[in-house]
Amino acid sequence: MDNTDTYLLNFKGCYFQRSLVDVDLVEHLDDFEIRDDDVFIITYPKSGTIWTQQILSLIYFEGHRNRSELVNTCDRVPFLEYSAQKVDHVNRPSPRLFTSHLPYYLAPKGLKNRKAKIVYIYRNPKDVLTSYFHFSNWLVTFEPSDNIEHFMKRFLDGKVMGSLWFDHIRGWYEHRHDFNILFMMYEEMKKDLRSSVLKISSFLEKELSEEDLDVVVSQATFQNMKLDPQANYDYILEAENWTRTKEGDFLRKGTIGDWKHHLTVEQNERFDRIFQMKMKDFPLKFIWDINEE
Structure with a gap:
């Protein structure tokens, strides 16, 4: 039985989460006013989105680094197209930080003036698939x-929120010259978070002291985020009763190569064939296992 239309809304060829999407905003994305100092995190779902929200929150907000301000990362770096709280983006103070799963062709036109910045995080699609599978079974939406x-x-x-992974990453990469965009690989961030934070902060032109850098790296580790209610979204899920079971966490594992524990040999080989067919000429590299260099 295909329940796609029950859970998803197809708008101009892209699937959005029907129960959470701001339809009016999506219908007027072309006209959404972009400021020169806006910053967007753009990802395909389950590719390090919440992690990068935390990193940018720590880079930009001293009150987040020293824990003097109790503001959740989902409020500091809200989704553009998904808003349970109906965020008034127009009146947000600058610099505005956004999160989005939008494909390149639905991005607001103002992003193409190459002044506002985009940090695009990509992850090996087998781990995306595995994480997405658990996530979809856990959340009632x-x-x-x-x-x-x-x-x-x-x-x-x-036929999932975000539509086809291959199209999402290829679209943004092949149109990278239209935007001011930095591509970061999830697995490289896991292997060397400090260097990754430096690369991101340099791109954002946000200079961090050694002390601040240490704090960002420490608070942005997976284990510290799992324990941080401002960063891990668990409190939202509890408040809204969005989970099918009380067991589980919004941040489940965050490991590299978890797909090996879930895909059969046949499934893995089938996935590899499709990947090679669709991505054989794609220049960005991928890391499939924690032991890869």
């Missing part, structure tokens, strides 16, 4: 799957 084979079919058909 997502369509559950009986098994990973069922979810893998929907993922490879692009």
Whole structure:
């Protein structure tokens, strides 16, 4: 049974989460006014979105670094197209930080003046698939799957929020010259968070002292984020009753190569064939296992 229309809204070829999307905003994205100092985190779902929200919050807000301000990262770096709280983006003070899963062709026109900045985080798609499978089964706002084979079919058909992974990353990369954009690989960030934070802060032209850099790196580790209610979204899920079970965490594992524990040999080989067909000429590298250099 295909419940796609129950959970998803198709707008101009992109699937949005029906129960959470701000339809009016999405319909007027072309006209959304972009400021020169706006910063966007753009990801395909389950690619390090919440992690990067935390990193940018720590870079930009001293009150977040020293814990003197109790503001959640989802409020500091809210989603553009998803807003349960109906954020008034127009009256937000600058610099505004945004989060988005938008494909390149739906991005506001103002982003193409190359002044506002975009940090695009990408992750190996087998781990994206695995994380997305667990995430969709946990949250009531997502369509559950009986098994990973069922979810893998929907993922490879692009019938999930964010649509087809291959199109999302390829679209942003092939149109990178239209934007002021930095591509960061999730796995490289996991392997060397300090260097990654320096690279991001340099791109954002936000100079950090050694002391501040140490704090950002420490508070942005996966384990510290799991324990930080301002960063991990668990409190929202509890307040809104968005989970199917009380067991589980918004930040589940964050590991590299977790797909090996979920995909069969046949599923892995099938995925590899499709990946090679669609991405054989794609220049960005991918890390599939924690032991890869």
